[in-house]
Amino acid sequence: MVNKIRISVVVQGTDASDLVLTPLIFKLEDVERARKLGVCGILAGTLPTAAQQNMFLSVPLKLMAEEAIWLFLSGHAEVVHLRSPTSSLIGNLIKENLESLQAANESKLQESFRLQRQFKVEQHRLKLESLGRLPPGGELPHDPQIDSLIDSSLFVETANSSSILSKLSSKQQQDGCIDAQIINCMIANYSNWDNYLLYQSLRENGYVLSPGARFGGLYIAYPGDPLRYHSHITVQPAIDYYKEGIDLTLLTSGARLGTSVKKMWVIGGVKNYGTKQEELRKPKAPADVSFFSIEWAGFG
């Protein structure tokens, strides 16, 4: 089974209302795989061999929220919460899980004692064998003095934040529900679901999308990989298909810009949403998105 692409989400902010979530990909193989799937992202890390420039950057790859959501919903990626030690969310998580963490700590310590005792008893037995005081493969006689000596030499690992955080992270990942929580948070905080449906619809038609702020839009769309093609579409934020009129001043300014950068000004809206999503799984009936492409007619 091929491992899924791992998306690490950095969570900043303390309140549920002012959270900033940044999806990142750290592994180079995952960056390659994402690109093959049509998710390009933007490299955001400093290049260690040339740290004083920012033309050429390294991992992590920063994704748009729509890209992270698309990768997750199409089953190609798993989402992991990137631990930032200063995040107060960690403090809350530790408080919530205090009892279970203490119990886990205690059982881990006892297990470590058991293994150490087993090891030391076996070492003692081998020593006696080598000294000839015990026949080979012989049983060690039960000696309380030896036992108490062994007990006093056991190594006790005191609980520390590294071990707690690693236990916490493995416990959270086992739960599996953290993926859905982060995705819900990302959708609520970043863009509205209509914009995601625009993204998904264009992806289904084979376009690769990147952030479009440079060209006055939400996304720019390439008919294939950005290194092979020029983009010829600037996609605007979604509007309500039934109720919202196209702002004609925005239309004229956007289309004029489109003429000079050789791009169509594309506006879209969701005609119908398909079946309601109870959980974050693929909807049974696909959403129907309507697009119109606008450009200056060249006269008038």
Place this chain on the structure above:
Amino acid sequence: MDPCSSDGDDRLYLEELVEKSLIHLQLWKDVVVEDKLVVWKGVPVRLLTGCPPHVLSHDEKPADGIGREYILPVNMTQYKEEQVTLAFLDIVFSELCAKDTKRIILAIVNTDGTVVFYFVYNGVHKPKRN
């Protein structure tokens, strides 16, 4: 333009202005107001059709020559209920145009009487080659 006039009159004004602009300023031929109409938010909407003096975009197959174009006049100012929603555009394409029409021309009338023209393609389309 009188903002207090009824909406039907306003549509007539727009149609007339765009027709004159196309014939006399842009030198189009055979410009007519189509009979088919659709009522949108209580306002009767009709298209104009006409032939431009030269080929407007080089995507069109040369064998067709200069085809007839559909023109939809709208107001730039938005203090009327007439709004260009996506649903409205879909209705224009399906009810007022011939089947398989790829584009219409949106003629936006400004308060100073000038008109600007924009292609509106149904769906995602490539920009025209210059």
